[in-house]
Amino acid sequence: MELLSGKFDMLSGADAFNTNEVLDKGANLRDFYSKKFYLQKQTFLKTDYIGILIDTTVTIVKNSPLKLRAIRQAINYAFDRDKLIKYLRNNLGVAAHAGFIPKGLKSYNADSVKGYYYAPDKVKQLLAEAGFPDGKGLPVIAIHTTENYKEQVEFIQSQLAENKILVEVSIEKPSILRQAVNNCEYNLFKKSWFSDYADEENFMSLFYSKNFVPQGINFFHYSNPLFDKLFEAAMNEKNETKKIELYQEMDRMIINDAPVIPLYYDQSVRLVSHKITGLGNNAMNLLNLKNVRKN
Numbered sequence: 001m002e003l004l005s006g007k008f009d010m011l012s013g014a015d016a017f018n019t020n021e022v023l024d025k026g027a028n029l030r031d032f033y034s035k036k037f038y039l040q041k042q043t044f045l046k047t048d049y050i051g052i053l054i055d056t057t058v059t060i061v062k063n064s065p066l067k068l069r070a071i072r073q074a075i076n077y078a079f080d081r082d083k084l085i086k087y088l089r090n091n092l093g094v095a096a097h098a099g100f101i102p103k104g105l106k107s108y109n110a111d112s113v114k115g116y117y118y119a120p121d122k123v124k125q126l127l128a129e130a131g132f133p134d135g136k137g138l139p140v141i142a143i144h145t146t147e148n149y150k151e152q153v154e155f156i157q158s159q160l161a162e163n164k165i166l167v168e169v170s171i172e173k174p175s176i177l178r179q180a181v182n183n184c185e186y187n188l189f190k191k192s193w194f195s196d197y198a199d200e201e202n203f204m205s206l207f208y209s210k211n212f213v214p215q216g217i218n219f220f221h222y223s224n225p226l227f228d229k230l231f232e233a234a235m236n237e238k239n240e241t242k243k244i245e246l247y248q249e250m251d252r253m254i255i256n257d258a259p260v261i262p263l264y265y266d267q268s269v270r271l272v273s274h275k276i277t278g279l280g281n282n283a284m285n286l287l288n289l290k291n292v293r294k295n
Helices: 069-077 081-088 120-129 147-162 174-182 201-207 225-236 240-257
Strands: 010-012 037-052 141-145 167-171 188-194 260-273
Touching: 069 120, 069 260, 081 147, 081 260, 141 147, 141 174, 147 167, 147 188, 174 188, 201 225, 201 240, 225 240
Parallel strands: 141 167, 141 188
Antiparallel strands: 010 260, 037 188, 037 260
16 A cells, blocks of 8 residues: 555565555456556566474474485375465466475475475375374374464465375464574474575584574574485585585485475566666665666
8 A cells, every 4th residue: 555655666576565466367467557667577586385394303203204204205195286376376387396406596396306295195005104094093293383384374274184284384473483482482484495595505504413492593403414425525626516416415315305396487577666766676676776777
């Protein structure tokens, strides 16, 4: 309403406005808004995901089925990312069918790093492997999120239920969620990660064992000596081709071990008044006002 009234000249981020009202299903501006604003969209170095705490030294993990890789993989196969993008994000972003590294970085390659897709047969197989045939005996798992992502998480909850995985959704204030995740109080949590700088290291550092929260950013307490070795090798590698190969190998390990459920690779989106000219865009959504003019 403040944008429409002229108080603001721009809104940035799909969470800043009602995408269903403003955008059509092709992620373009509806006629009413196109008369007053223009839309900026670009690949954004950001991955939205559901994180899983997998450290079995933590009590809540010891007593959770999420300590089993087969269960984590089953959840990854149990919902349709393409439908999530189409119906809940008006086709903003790209479904995460590759690894954790988002589209826009050099090592992103959905052929080299094959992620998850909707596969009920695989869910059934993995549940049986984990000792919960057809979900029998599998306890209800709590997932924690904020109000902004309630619809997305409830969609995932619904699809998981169809595949015999029961999840309850707990809505938290952002500050409470952040603190609880940092203190290893939640097993399953909705988060996102975007680059501080345009390099794969920024994404893979979340899984480096020396970065455990609360001191670091490894929210999952993922620890894999081979991953650490590859991560350190990539830090020192000067050959660009070899560096890309190392990051892709790390990304494949993350997909296989499944300490995380990648949802989608985001797009930056800005709704800008026609009075504004010269506003550029970039993959990190940095705001550069050097050449901006207001008519």
